[in-house]
Amino acid sequence: MMPTETTVQTVSLENVTRTYGAVRALDGVTWACPRGGFTAVMGPSGSGKSTFLHCASGLDRPTSGTVRIGGADIGRLSEAKRTRLRREKVGFVFQAFNLVPSMDVEENIVLPLRLGGLTADRAWLEEVVRRVGLADRLRHKPPELSGGQQQRVALARALVTRPEVVFADEPTGALDPRTAREVMALLRQVVDMTGQTLVLVTHDPAAAAWADSVLFLSGGRIVDELAGPTPDAVAHRMEAL
Ligand SMILES: Nc1ncnc2c1ncn2[C@@H]1O[C@H](COP(=O)(O)OP(=O)(O)OP(=O)(O)O)[C@@H](O)[C@H]1O
Numbered sequence: 049m050m051p052t053e054t055t056v057q058t059v060s061l062e063n064v065t066r067t068y069g070a071v072r073a074l075d076g077v078t079w080a081c082p083r084g085g086f087t088a089v090m091g092p093s094g095s096g097k098s099t100f101l102h103c104a105s106g107l108d109r110p111t112s113g114t115v116r117i118g119g120a121d122i123g124r125l126s127e128a129k130r131t132r133l134r135r136e137k138v139g140f141v142f143q144a145f146n147l148v149p150s151m152d153v154e155e156n157i158v159l160p161l162r163l164g165g166l167t168a169d170r171a172w173l174e175e176v177v178r179r180v181g182l183a184d185r186l187r188h189k190p191p192e193l194s195g196g197q198q199q200r201v202a203l204a205r206a207l208v209t210r211p212e213v214v215f216a217d218e219p220t221g222a223l224d225p226r227t228a229r230e231v232m233a234l235l236r237q238v239v240d241m242t243g244q245t246l247v248l249v250t251h252d253p254a255a256a257a258w259a260d261s262v263l264f265l266s267g268g269r270i271v272d273e274l275a276g277p278t279p280d281a282v283a284h285r286m287e288a289l
Pocket residue numbers: 068071072073091092093094095096097098099100
């Protein structure tokens with residue numbers, strides 16, 4: 049029987065291993081990302097968080113095992129098809145914002161659509177801009193914005209294609225604590241209001257506690273999962289890794 053749209057996982061990893069020479073950066077990871085959920089990924093330095101993000105988002109291919117994004121097995125796709133799948137189905141938010149300084153806010157937000165030869169759905173674009181609180185900043189250029197505002201632009205850019213999943217890699221790493229909290233509250237709000245599936249990679253227990261559940265990686269394996277996390281519970285679990 050074919051799975052229905054609601055039961056198809058956004059992203060799934062089945063027995064995924066990624067080696068670099070003798071190093072097993074990911075070691076037999078099996079995980080299915082819940083649709084509409086907000087998952088944080090934590091672990092000590094070198095535990096495989098970046099490798100997990102790269103494999104789960106289609107930036108990289110596993111050495112063995114299967115990664116599916118929106119039903120497609122990325123190991124079977126050509127480089128060009130994987131790039132296209134990533135552009136259409138995956139949104140990214142990075143610590144370093146990665147905005148184009150010479151383009152204004154709106155041009156930055158619609159860039160993924162332009163790269164894919166698509167035009168913006170005006171109603172959705174306006175909703176995204178409103179949700180991230182940038183309606184009065186559309187003609188500004190990134191250097192004229194605060195760090196928190198720039199990260200809002202990056203979030204809007206990640207949402208504009210209505211991706212299956214948004215991967216946020218240390219999105220608050222370059223922000224002061226108050227701005228970091230505002231950005232996390234906004235991510236939480238976007239998940240709750242739009243049903244966007246979100247995966248957050250972070251070192252920060254306070255950021256991870258905004259998620260529905262936290263995956264803990266150690267030595268390239270998922271060693272624990274904590275539902276309904278609090279900053280204290282996350283920090284306590286991290287100390288034991
Ligand atoms: N391109 C690479 N070449 C060689 N080894 C790599 C490469 N990328 C990662 N590794 C190794 O794989 C392991 C996992 O690295 P990864 O960057 O995924 O960990 P991480 O949890 O993201 O670490 P951090 O928190 O320090 O960013 C480490 O031992 C790392 O040295």
